[in-house]
Structure formats: structure tokens, C-alpha cells
Amino acid sequence: xxxxxxxxxxxxxxxxxxxxxxxxxxxxxxxxxxxxxxxxxxxxxxxxxxxxxxxxxxxxxxxxxxxxxxxxxxxxxxxxxxxxxxxxxxxxxxxxxxx
Numbered sequence: 502x503x504x505x506x507x508x509x510x511x512x513x514x515x516x517x518x519x520x521x522x523x524x525x526x527x528x529x530x531x532x533x534x535x536x537x538x539x540x541x542x543x544x545x546x547x548x549x550x551x552x553x554x555x556x557x558x559x560x561x562x563x564x565x566x567x568x569x570x571x572x573x574x575x576x577x578x579x580x581x582x583x584x585x586x587x588x589x590x591x592x593x594x595x596x597x598x599x600x
Contacts, residue, residue: 527584540553553568553569553572555569556571
């Protein structure tokens with residue numbers, strides 16, 4: 502059991518778990534921002550007042566859901582920016598690894 506406890510302490514497993522929990526919370530907040538605020542604004546720019554994720558075009562029998570893809574891409578970009586700038590603001594890019 503002591504080996505397991507040492508592993509958790511030395512390898513930063515607790516920090517990793519906290520990162521996953523906080524990452525999930527940030528992801529939910531960003532998804533809500535994109536779904537409730539950004540998507541309606543983009544839909545206004547496109548000229549329709551419907552949900553952006555419903556926009557699609559058809560090629561024969563196939564339906565291309567470009568609005569849903571655009572919504573997911575915006576979601577990804579915002580999460581990536583939050584992580585990048587959070588990393589920079591906290592100064593984690595300047596920390597050296599423990600030996």
C-alpha cells in the first residue's frame with residue numbers, strides 16, 4: 502500500500518484528477534457560452550433566427566450538418582484559448598520538471 506501512496510504523491514495523480522474535474526467544468530461553461538450566446542449571434546449573421554446546429558445542406562440523400570460542425574469548432578477554439586491563456590497567466594509554462 503505504501504508503494505501505491507508514493508506513486509500517487511510522486512506522479513501528481515491528485516493534480517491530474519483535479520485537472521480533469523476543472524476541465525469538465527470549463528468545458529460545460531464554454532459549451533453553454535457557445536450554445537446560448539455565440540451560436541445565436543452567428544445565426545443572426547447568417548440571416549436566420551434558428552439554432553446554428555440545425556443548419557445543413559443536402560447532397561442527394563446525404564445531409565451535411567455544417568452548422569453543428571461550426572458550433573463544435575467554435576467550442577473547441579474557445580476551450581483551447583482558455584487552456585492556453587490560463588496556462589500562460591498562471592506561469593505554468595516557466596515551471597521546471599521535478600527530478
